[in-house]
Amino acid sequence: xxxxxxxxxxxxxxxxxxxxxxxxxxxxxxxxxxxxxxxxxxxxxxxxxxxxxxxxxxxxxxxxxxxxxxxxxxxxxxxxxxxxxxxxxxxxxxxxxxxxxxxxxxxxxxxxxxxxxxxxxxxxxxxxxxxxxxxxxxxxxxxxxxxxxxxxxxxxxxxxxxxxxxxxxxxxxxxxxxxxxxxxxxxxxxxxxxxxxxxxxxxxxxxxxxxxxxxxxxxxxxxxxxxxxxxxxxxxxxxxxxxxxxxxxxxxxxxxxxxxxxxxxxxxxxxxxxxxxxxxxxxxxxxxxxxxxxxxxxxxxxxxxxxxxxxxxxxxxxxxxxxxxxxxxxxxxxxxxxxxxxxxxxxxxxxxxxxxxxxxxxxxxxxxxxxxxxxxxxxxxxxxxxxxxxxxxxxxxxxxxxxxxxxxxxxxxxxxxxxxxxxxxxxxxxxxxxxxxxxxxxxxxxxxxxxxxxxxxxxxxxxxxxxxxxxxxxxxxxxxxxxxxxxxxxxxxxxxxxxxxxxxxxxxxxxxxxxxxxxxxxxxxxxxxxxxxxxxxxxxxxxxxxxxxxxxxxxxxxxxxxxxxxxxxxxxxxxxxxxxxxxxxxxxxxxxxxxxxxxxxxxxxxxxxxxxxxxxxxxxxxxxxxxxxxxxxxxxxxxxxxxxxxxxxxxxxxxxxxxxxxxxxxxxxxxxxxxxxxxxxxxxxxxxxxxxxxxxxxxxxxxxxxxxxxxxxxxxxxxxxxxxxxxxxxxxxxxxxxxxxxxxxxxxxxxxxxxxxxxxxxxxxxxxxxxxxxxxxxxxxxxxxxxxxxxxxxxxxxxxxxxxxxxxxxxxxxxxxxxxxxxxxxxxxxxxxxxxxxxxxxxxxxxxxxxxxxxxxxxxxxxxxxxxxxxxxxxxxxxxxxxxxxxxxxxxxxxxxxxxxxxxxxxxxxxxxxxxxxxxxxxxxx
Numbered sequence: 001x002x003x004x005x006x007x008x009x010x011x012x013x014x015x016x017x018x019x020x021x022x023x024x025x026x027x028x029x030x031x032x033x034x035x036x037x038x039x040x041x042x043x044x045x046x047x048x049x050x051x052x053x054x055x056x057x058x059x060x061x062x063x064x065x066x067x068x069x070x071x072x073x074x075x076x077x078x079x080x081x082x083x084x085x086x087x088x089x090x091x092x093x094x095x096x097x098x099x100x101x102x103x104x105x106x107x108x109x110x111x112x113x114x115x116x117x118x119x120x121x122x123x124x125x126x127x128x129x130x131x132x133x134x135x136x137x138x139x140x141x142x143x144x145x146x147x148x149x150x151x152x153x154x155x156x157x158x159x160x161x162x163x164x165x166x167x168x169x170x171x172x173x174x175x176x177x178x179x180x181x182x183x184x185x186x187x188x189x190x191x192x193x194x195x196x197x198x199x200x201x202x203x204x205x206x207x208x209x210x211x212x213x214x215x216x217x218x219x220x221x222x223x224x225x226x227x228x229x230x231x232x233x234x235x236x237x238x239x240x241x242x243x244x245x246x247x248x249x250x251x252x253x254x255x256x257x258x259x260x261x262x263x264x265x266x267x268x269x270x271x272x273x274x275x276x277x278x279x280x281x282x283x284x285x286x287x288x289x290x291x292x293x294x295x296x297x298x299x300x301x302x303x304x305x306x307x308x309x310x311x312x313x314x315x316x317x318x319x320x321x322x323x324x325x326x327x328x329x330x331x332x333x334x335x336x337x338x339x340x341x342x343x344x345x346x347x348x349x350x351x352x353x354x355x356x357x358x359x360x361x362x363x364x365x366x367x368x369x370x371x372x373x374x375x376x377x378x379x380x381x382x383x384x385x386x387x388x389x390x391x392x393x394x395x396x397x398x399x400x401x402x403x404x405x406x407x408x409x410x411x412x413x414x415x416x417x418x419x420x421x422x423x424x425x426x427x428x429x430x431x432x433x434x435x436x437x438x439x440x441x442x443x444x445x446x447x448x449x450x451x452x453x454x455x456x457x458x459x460x461x462x463x464x465x466x467x468x469x470x471x472x473x474x475x476x477x478x479x480x481x482x483x484x485x486x487x488x489x490x491x492x493x494x495x496x497x498x499x500x501x502x503x504x505x506x507x508x509x510x511x512x513x514x515x516x517x518x519x520x521x522x523x524x525x526x527x528x529x530x531x532x533x534x535x536x537x538x539x540x541x542x543x544x545x546x547x548x549x550x551x552x553x554x555x556x557x558x559x560x561x562x563x564x565x566x567x568x569x570x571x572x573x574x575x576x577x578x579x580x581x582x583x584x585x586x587x588x589x590x591x592x593x594x595x596x597x598x599x600x601x602x603x604x605x606x607x608x609x610x611x612x613x614x615x616x617x618x619x620x621x622x623x624x625x626x627x628x629x630x631x632x633x634x635x636x637x638x639x640x641x642x643x644x645x646x647x648x649x650x651x652x653x654x655x656x657x658x659x660x661x662x663x664x665x666x667x668x669x670x671x672x673x674x675x676x677x678x679x680x681x682x683x684x685x686x687x688x689x690x691x692x693x694x695x696x697x698x699x700x701x702x703x704x705x706x707x708x709x710x711x712x713x714x715x716x717x718x719x720x721x722x723x724x725x726x727x728x729x730x731x732x733x734x735x736x737x738x739x740x741x742x743x744x745x746x747x748x749x750x751x752x753x754x755x756x757x758x759x760x761x762x763x764x765x766x767x768x769x770x771x772x773x774x775x776x777x778x779x780x781x782x783x784x785x786x787x788x789x790x791x792x793x794x795x796x797x798x799x800x801x802x803x804x805x806x807x808x809x810x811x812x813x814x815x816x817x818x819x820x821x822x823x824x825x826x827x828x829x830x831x832x833x834x835x836x837x838x839x840x841x842x843x844x845x846x847x848x849x850x851x852x853x854x855x856x857x858x859x860x861x862x863x864x865x866x867x868x869x870x871x872x873x874x875x876x877x878x879x880x881x882x883x884x885x886x887x888x889x890x891x892x893x894x895x896x897x898x899x900x901x902x903x904x905x906x907x908x909x910x911x912x913x914x915x916x917x918x919x920x921x922x923x924x925x926x
Contacts, residue, residue, distance in 0.1 A: 036090070039082045040262035048669040049075050053083030055667040056637065060087045060399055065636045065659055067650075069643040069668040071896055072804075073870045077257040080401060080639060084241050085263045088373060088399075091239065206439055207447045207511045237370045237394050244382045245403040246411075248277060248347060251376050254403070255346040258374070268341040270368040272377040272391060277347055278362040280354045281325055291584055292522065295515045297362075300325040325360065332359035337367040366392050384415050385628065386509075386591075395632040405638045406858060409652050412622035418589040419617070422465050422610035424582035426473045429458045431581055435520050450507045453499055458586065460494035467610035476610035482826050483604040487593055490602040490615075501594050508590065514583040521581040592617035599624050601830050618827050620834040623656035630657050642861040643668070645892040648854045651839055651847065671896040677874035679917045680864075680893075681910050682903040684882040686711050689906070694728070694817030694881050705736050708816055709745035711880060711907070712790070716752040718915045719876070720922070721788040721808030722776050723753060726795050726863045728819035733757075733794055736816075753790040754779075758799050765798050776808050795819035795859045799866075806869035811918070812876045813867045818883055820856045828852075843888075857892035864897070874921055876914055 039045070039053045052070055056079070059066035070076040245251050255271060258264060275297050276290040284296050300323060336359035345353060354361035369375055369392050381391050382400060402408060436443070436451045443451075459469050466478035491497040508514060592600065599621040606613045619625075630636055638649065646666065654664055671678075685691050686707035698704055716723060727733040737757070740746035749755060756772045759765055768791075775789040788808070793799040796819065805813070821828055832848030839847040860879075867875035877897065883889060885903035893901065904910035 036086055039086050041082050042078070042260055042262060045079075045082075046075065046672050048672060049079045052076075052079040052667065052669055053086070055665070056080065056083035057087045059637065059665050059667075060084060060635045061091075063635050063663070064665045065630060065654060065663050066638065067643055067646050067664070067666045068637060068639040069646075069894070070639070070641065071669075071671045071868070071894065072641040072865060073868055073873065074669065074672050076639065076641065077254055077403075078261060080243070080403070080637075081254075081258055081261050081263065084399065084401060084637075085261075085267060085374070088239065088241060095239075206442050207444075207513055207516055237398075238373065239398065240373050240375055241399045241401060242375045242377065242382055242393070242395070243401045243403065244377050244379050246379060246407075248273060248378065250404060251378065252346045252348070255344060255376055259344050264344055267344065267374055268368075268372050269344045269374040269376065270340055270365050270372040271345060271347055271350060272365055272369070272375060272381060273347050273362075274378075275362050278350065278354075278360075278365065280351060280361060281327055284325075291518060291581075295518045295522075297325070298512070298515055299519065301328065327354070327358060327360040328363055329359070332357060333364045333367055335359065336361070336364035340364060340368045341371060369393065379411055380415050382629065383412055383625065385625070395629060397632075397634050399635050399637070400629060400633050401637040401639060403639050404641075406640045406642055406862065408638060409622050409648065412626055412653075413619045416592065416595075416619045416622070416625050417617055418585065418592040420461065420582070420585055420589050420615050422462065422467055422473045422476075422478075422613045424585055425458055425462050425465075426467075426469060426471075426610070428582045428586050429455060429462070429469045431517055431521055432458070432583070435517055438520075447511065450504065450511070451513070453504060454513075454586075457494075457496045457499055457501075457504070457590070460496040461589075461615055462610070464490070464494045464604055464615060465610055465613040466606055467613070473611035474609055478606040478608060478610055478613050480608050481606050484826050484830050485602045485604065487595065487597045487600060487602060490604070491593070501590055505591050505594055508587045514581070514587050517583045518581040589615070589617060592619075595619065596621075596624065603826060618830065620831055621656065621838075623653050626653050627657035630654070630659055642858075642865050642894050644861055644894050645854050645857055647842070648851065652835070656838070668895055670899075671868065672871045673868055673873060675900055676920075678868060678897070678900055679876040679913065680879070680897050680901040681876065681913065682879045682882075682884040682890075682901060683711065683907060683910055684885055684903065684905050685907055687714060687907045687911075692880050692882055699732065699817055700735065702739065705739045706743065706745070708736065708880065709740050709743070709749070711878075712814065713745070713748055713752070714907075714911055715812055715814065715878065715914065716749060716787065716790060718911075718918055719788075719812040720918060721779075721811040722772065722805060723788065723790045723812045723814065724793060724799075724805050724810050724866065725790065725814040725816065726793050726800065726819075728795055728817045730794050730797070732817075733792055737792065749790060752786065753788050754786055756789060756791045758791070758793045758797055762798055765803075769799075769803070773809060793863075795863050800859070800863045803866055804869050805866045806873055810867040810875055812878060812914075813864050814878045814880065815860060815864060816880050818856055818881050818889075819859045820852060823852065853889070853892070857889065861892075861894055865894070876917060878910075878914075 036054065036057055039050070039057075041049075045053070048070070052068065056066065056068065058064075060083075070079065243254060245254065251271065255269070258267065258269060274290060275284075275293045279285050279293060279297065284293055284300075287293050287296055336353065336357045339353060339357065340350070350361040350365060354364070375393070377391070377393075379402070381387050381393060382395075382402070388395070432451060432455055436448065436455075440448065462469050467473060467476045485493065488497070593602075595617075599619065601618045601620060603614075603616040603618055605616065643649070650664060655661075683692055687710045688707060690703055690707040692704075692707070694704065712723075712725060727736065737746065740749070746755070754775050756768055756775075759768050772789050772791055775786075779786045779788050788811075791799075795815075823829070832846075832851055835847035835851055841847065842850065845853075864877050864879075867873070867877065879901075890898055890901060890903075902910075902913070904913075
């Protein structure tokens with residue numbers, strides 16, 4: 001029953017409920033109007049860093065969605081750290097003071113007489129009822145405030161004790177012999193696994209009874225632990241900042257910046273990662289693939305809880321003892337959690353700490369999330385709702401900073417899209433059929449019903465691709481072609497529109513069937529060898545014979561192809577993939593089909609054979625998944641070195657997610673380098689007067705390729721050190737280099753600079769970069785015939801992002817043509833059509849056309865941003881295509897480059913400016 005509170009003028013409850021501090025978006029307190037004049041910083045900040053921090057502080061304070069651009073080399077990470085943590089410090093201090101004031105006011109209100117309260121009441125009820133209700137509400141509020149204040153003080157005292165290396169009282173329980181016990185337990189679990197199995201063999205592979213068709217509330221489980229001992233570790237979430245970036249190396253770099261900042265001793269920080277990154281159990285790490293590691297870890301957690309029930313006196317079923325992880329003990333996790341909070345650690349330091357403490361870094365880091373003030377984690381953990389829940393991340397009222405966010409829209413689309421090949425579908429169908437047949441007498445009726453539904457859907461998907469289940473997909477031919485379907489049309493075409501995919505999705509989540517099937521396949525078919533038991537080897541062999549024969553046939557065919565296409569390592573990896581269960585991918589595809597009919601499309605791609613054909617879910621509206629983040633968070637900061645053009649960010653991700661213009665702020669700063677240290681040029685024609693128009697129709701002409709060779713030859717004559725040349729595609733790079741080789745232009749270039757090319761394999765990138773760097777250093781020291789090195793790269797390739805060509809490594813970056821995406825791609829055409837239908841036209845262009853231009857210029861900006869990396873650096877940028885001189889195109893360059901760019905109709909003046917630029921730099925060095 002709702003409690004009606006009389007709105008007395010003297011009621012502290014009424015004032016709190018009407019207080020502007022208690023507004024939406026996470027209980028935001030009243031703004032700190034004046035902001036900050038000074039920010040703690042490890043050195044005297046640049047003016048642009050000071051401006052960045054003030055703008056960031058204001059955006060966080062007002063609960064805005066901020067788009068922040070700060071070029072690489074301007075100290076963006078430190079500006080984010082010091083600006084955001086300054087706000088967090090001030091916010092916590094203000095909240096502390098206001099809570100104390102409210103507490104004092106509440107206690108004063110309680111001390112007033114009942115007569116005074118009843119006199120001011122306008123209620124029609126008797127005075128004693130009004131007085132009782134008001135007094136109770138005020139007492140409840142005061143009690144709540146006191147409780148929150150007590151928790152805060154305890155949390156701060158405990159952190160202080162941790163930082164001062166004072167042992168907490170619950171750590172006394174940890175005995176010195178625990179390390180020995182842990183490793184005895186590890187050995188015991190290994191020994192027990194080889195015990196003879198009784199009739200209850202494979203118990204861990206059987207799906208538990210499923211009873212949750214409805215939305216009945218089940219017992220909550222936190223981080224895979226649901227016993228009483230683990231529940232003691234649960235804490236409420238404090239106000240925090242989630243910082244996420246693309247790669248673990250970028251996260252590690254950010255953590256190192258925090259360690260150098262003035263906040264390193266006072267901030268509680270935790271770094272999150274996957275089990276693959278954080279597991280220290282060598283037995284599990286050796287499994288290799290992230291799916292197998294996850295499956296084994298989850299199985300060990302389940303075994304741990306079963307073991308605890310056994311210790312409570314529950315009779316154990318017959319069968320082999322199950323292994324548990326010795327690193328997942330509550331007391332050790334508790335101590336490691338406090339160690340994590342007491343000092344700033346990156347992933348490598350977490351692993352080292354975990355080995356020292358004999359405690360799991362994966363689970364300890366998750367237990368540290370609620371009390372942590374700064375959580376550092378990869379994109380997917382914030383942007384993907386299921387992953388967010390699994391990691392224990394709560395966004396309500398918190399701050400999220402997304403760094404390196406230039407590809408945020410693509411990232412959202414990618415992590416919410418799903419693809420299945422015909423080979424994967426047939427493999428999943430075969431494995432699940434074998435699983436159901438083997439355990440049908442031990443599975444509950446409801447489990448068998450859902451398994452049959454899953455098999456029915458898989459059969460429908462194979463039918464759409466033009467194949468049949470139960471036959472080798474490599475021998476089944478299909479009519480080549482591509483179809484783009486809405487979700488509803490696809491469901492009708494596959495004849496699965498009568499299946500409730502939402503119920504199947506819940507079944508996948510709660511039954512963990514993907515993990516069970518993965519364990520089944522790993523045990524019986526991972527190496528193509530059936531594991532026998534003495535009692536029923538013949539029966540088992542019959543039951544798994546079909547599965548093994550099918551997997552072996554796929555493996556032999558793959559191996560035959562691998563001899564011609566890949567090295568031995570690639571063949572081994574292919575075998576691993578084939579022996580694993582694809583049910584996780586099937587689950588992801590099923591989940592994707594539950595999206596709104598208008599938000600996505602299904603691409604049916606037939607490739608001649610069923611095994612190579614595929615069905616792919618394409619997310620067209622990434623805003624639908626980003627909207628929840630924007631709605632729950634107090635503030636969201638989208639940051640990057642190169643965010644231009646930002647129009648697609650606002651249209652596609654913010655406005656479409658329901659964010660109003662008034663909540664969006666933009667900040668873009670220049671570079672710290674002086675204007676004379678950068679020379680951006682647009683070339684509209686080459687040395688012979690040939691117009692530079694690298695459209696798809698013109699770029700293949702011999703004249704255009706010859707002119708490009710002459711431009712590079714002239715550039716290499718005057719530019720010292722390294723020249724990095726970007727081509728729009730791998731195919732064009734191969735074509736133009738072959739032409740130069742035949743015409744002799746390549747040998748002329750090689751006489752001036754040693755030539756390197758972007759490798760095909762990602763594993764060879766570091767080797768090529770090292771050789772490129774050594775060559776430039778050697779040329780600088782020897783002063784011989786060569787003046788440096790020339791590196792051919794591809795836009796969007798392995799060297800267009802995340803690689804630093806600083807100083808002599810990148811004295812000139814050349815962009816050949818404009819890297820427009822393939823407009824004939826069915827996926828891109830569908831995306832353009834979707835945008836044209838749902839977004840408004842701007843400046844005479846359709847949203848689809850704007851998407852093409854924005855994709856092109858984002859790729860250009862990322863590539864040319866590889867050069868200038870610090871204040872003392874200098875470089876030239878040469879854009880070879882007349883289309884770069886268009887005002888609309890120039891406007892999409894970063895401000896600090898655009899303001900210094902000059903367009904040249906003829907080659908002579910541009911070359912003169914380039915030669916003068918490097919002569920002046922050479923004279924200054926002398």
